[in-house]
Amino acid sequence: MARGRFITFEGGEGAGKSTQAKRLSHRLEGAGIATLITREPGGTVLGEDIRNLILKDRPQDPLTELLLFAAARAEHMTAVIRPALDEGTWVISDRFIDSTRVYQGHLYGIEPELIAQLERYTVAADLPDLTLILDLPAEEGLARAELRGTLSRYDAERLETHEALREGFLEIANREPSRCILIDGNLAEESVETAVWQAVSDRLLSMVL
Numbered sequence: 001m002a003r004g005r006f007i008t009f010e011g012g013e014g015a016g017k018s019t020q021a022k023r024l025s026h027r028l029e030g031a032g033i034a035t036l037i038t039r040e041p042g043g044t045v046l047g048e049d050i051r052n053l054i055l056k057d058r059p060q061d062p063l064t065e066l067l068l069f070a071a072a073r074a075e076h077m078t079a080v081i082r083p084a085l086d087e088g089t090w091v092i093s094d095r096f097i098d099s100t101r102v103y104q105g106h107l108y109g110i111e112p113e114l115i116a117q118l119e120r121y122t123v124a125a126d127l128p129d130l131t132l133i134l135d136l137p138a139e140e141g142l143a144r145a146e147l148r149g150t151l152s153r154y155d156a157e158r159l160e161t162h163e164a165l166r167e168g169f170l171e172i173a174n175r176e177p178s179r180c181i182l183i184d185g186n187l188a189e190e191s192v193e194t195a196v197w198q199a200v201s202d203r204l205l206s207m208v209l
């Protein structure tokens with residue numbers, strides 16, 4: 001049994017990550033590939049509890065957040081992601097390491113070396129095979145999140161903050177082109193889906209179909 005592939009969606013609030021994760025899963029299933037959609041923070045009972053804890057009552061120290069997210073990720077990798085990949089399932093995660101790098105690193109100023117070290121322990125060799133970074137002007141993402149009526153505490157932060165986050169994701173896309181593909185998220189859902197499918201076909205499917 002071939003090991004599954006690991007795909008992550010990244011990008012700012014309202015960029016279309018959850019929408020496109022579902023669409024990609026349907027397409028892959030249509031091609032006969034078993035998929036699992038999961039998310040971070042979350043993905044396990046413990047991880048979802050940690051997510052709710054942090055969203056309810058934000059820690060004062062960004063280090064607290066980093067360590068709680070790292071704990072959730074360790075469990076997520078061991079209990080969900082690795083076993084699924086081992087049995088040939090393709091795993092699609094709605095946010096993963098790049099969100100940590102951008103939020104806890106870029107935005108909250110935690111040293112990249114600490115973040116990288118935690119990644120080495122939690123993710124180890126199981127880095128995503130492909131990361132799709134959905135890029136969108138911050139105003140557009142915020143407008144979408146507002147329309148949806150689910151402004152989280154992160155959404156309430158100022159526009160400049162969201163622009164800084166966007167820059168952080170763009171930097172990662174530029175620095176790691178073999179793992180990351182930048183996708184224009186400011187198009188109709190169907191067009192974004194087409195671009196995502198193109199990326200997955202080019203990078204991953206040519207090897208298995």
Ligand SMILES: Nc1ncnc2c1ncn2[C@@H]1O[C@H](COP(=O)(O)OP(=O)(O)OP(=O)(O)O)[C@@H](O)[C@H]1O
Pocket residue numbers: 011012013014015016017018019020144145147148185186187188189190192
């Ligand atoms: N390409 C698109 N054009 C217009 N609206 C979109 C598009 N993609 C998604 N939406 C809508 O925008 C909102 C945000 O999309 P979605 O929840 O997929 O984003 P997200 O990146 O998962 O956001 P969050 O970071 O808040 O979880 C939803 O209401 C969704 O229906």
Ligand SMILES: [Mg+2]
Pocket residue numbers: 017018019094
């Ligand atoms: Mg989402």
